[in-house]
Amino acid sequence: MRVVIGVTGASGQIYARDLIKKVRLTEGVDAEVIFTDTAKAVYTDETGEELPYPLSDNDSYFNRNASGSNAADVMIIIPCTMGTVGRIANGVTSDLISRIAEVQLKERKKLIICPRETPLSLIHLRNLTTLTEAGALIAPASPSYYNHPQTLADLSEHFTARILDIVGVKQLDSELRWKK
Ligand SMILES: Cc1cc2nc3c(=O)[nH]c(=O)nc-3n(C[C@H](O)[C@H](O)[C@H](O)COP(=O)(O)O)c2cc1C
Numbered sequence: 076m077r078v079v080i081g082v083t084g085a086s087g088q089i090y091a092r093d094l095i096k097k098v099r100l101t102e103g104v105d106a107e108v109i110f111t112d113t114a115k116a117v118y119t120d121e122t123g124e125e126l127p128y129p130l131s132d133n134d135s136y137f138n139r140n141a142s143g144s145n146a147a148d149v150m151i152i153i154p155c156t157m158g159t160v161g162r163i164a165n166g167v168t169s170d171l172i173s174r175i176a177e178v179q180l181k182e183r184k185k186l187i188i189c190p191r192e193t194p195l196s197l198i199h200l201r202n203l204t205t206l207t208e209a210g211a212l213i214a215p216a217s218p219s220y221y222n223h224p225q226t227l228a229d230l231s232e233h234f235t236a237r238i239l240d241i242v243g244v245k246q247l248d249s250e251l252r253w254k255k
Contacts, residue, residue, distance in 0.1 A: 078107070146184050151188075152187070217234075
């Protein structure tokens with residue numbers, strides 16, 4: 076399975092860090108990771124860590140996933156800024172991340188968007204609706220609390236495992252799933 080992870084400059088970079096780690100450790104998954112310039116700054120600021128190299132160049136369209144003839148199986152944008160949401164919803168492919176997202180939508184391939192902003196304006200909500208109508212799956216970076224998380228790592232663990240569920244790679248421990 077080929078997976079592209081796009082990281083943009085929203086808050087919540089621990090989700091990107093943890094998802095990238097998990098995907099890279101998953102057998103049978105060929106992962107490519109792309110950061111916007113703003114994401115690079117916010118990632119190092121919020122995590123205090125080095126960027127998770129290797130990264131693909133967001134300024135170059137010479138990338139296999141940028142063509143419908145060789146589209147990825149799944150793209151996840153985590154966290155996704157309202158700027159990137161707006162660009163994709165309006166067909167503005169000004170960087171590799173927005174171009175691959177466009178390819179995923181036109182080829183009817185999976186596109187998972189984890190938006191992060193609060194509160195949401197009418198423009199944000201309309202753009203997110205457009206993306207849903209076009210076939211994207213909107214999965215807000217909104218972790219659950221029914222599993223009684225104690226740390227930030229617990230929150231991220233649960234949320235990123237849920238995203239991998241949607242990708243089609245079951246990761247979440249059964250004791251962390253809701254059941255009564
Ligand atoms: C520390 C920091 C946190 C930010 N958090 C958010 C956020 O949560 N959501 C958002 O939409 N934009 C956020 N922004 C603004 C975006 O980074 C900005 O709109 C940028 O142009 C997005 O570019 P990109 O989509 O190419 O990464 C944040 C910026 C900084 C510096």
